[in-house]
Amino acid sequence: MILAKLPFVIHFLVETAAAVSFIFAPDLQLPGCNLAAKLILRQYGGLLLSTNVICLFIVTEPGFSDLARQLALALGTYHVWPCYRAYVRIHHHLTAAEKSLALGGPHLHLVIHLICFGMFIGAFLS
Incomplete structure (x- = not known):
């Protein structure tokens, strides 16, 4: 496999887990959300699958x-946007109000999405 394709493999692995969570457990992503929000989260999960x-x-x-x-x-x-989301969650201590830390929580999300961002930019420049 060409090294420039590695970010695509990593993205596939990372975003499959996220998509499954958004589609099948939207309450983990947005605790206490209403039906309309669940529909949007599930749609986002579908977008990730695409x-x-x-x-x-x-x-x-x-x-x-x-x-x-x-x-x-x-x-x-x-991947800039999940980084932003993770940063805001960390900066505003939003995880304290959450019942569970979906898929590792914002610190892990920030690191993973920064890595994905860097790898994709590297692939673009290769």
């Missing part, structure tokens, strides 16, 4: 095309 399909296409195609580089940039910019 990014995983893109990752599968990139990983299985031969070589590493210009389109793959462009998709690396797009997926890299996505």
Whole structure:
């Protein structure tokens, strides 16, 4: 496998877990949410799954095309937003009000998404 494809594999692994959580346990992501919020969270989980399909296409195609580089940039910019969410949750001590720390909590999320961001930017620049 070409090293530039590694971020796509990591994204697939990380976001599969997140998608399953958003789809099947939206209350873990947003405790006490109403039905409308659950629908939006489930839709977001579906969107994450669609990014995983893109990752599968990139990983299985031969070589590493210009389109793959462009998709690396797009997926890299996505990871800025989970970093922001994790930062806000940490900075405002929002985890104290949560019953459980879904998928490891904001500190782990921040680290993982920063790594994903960096790997995708590296793939884009390769």
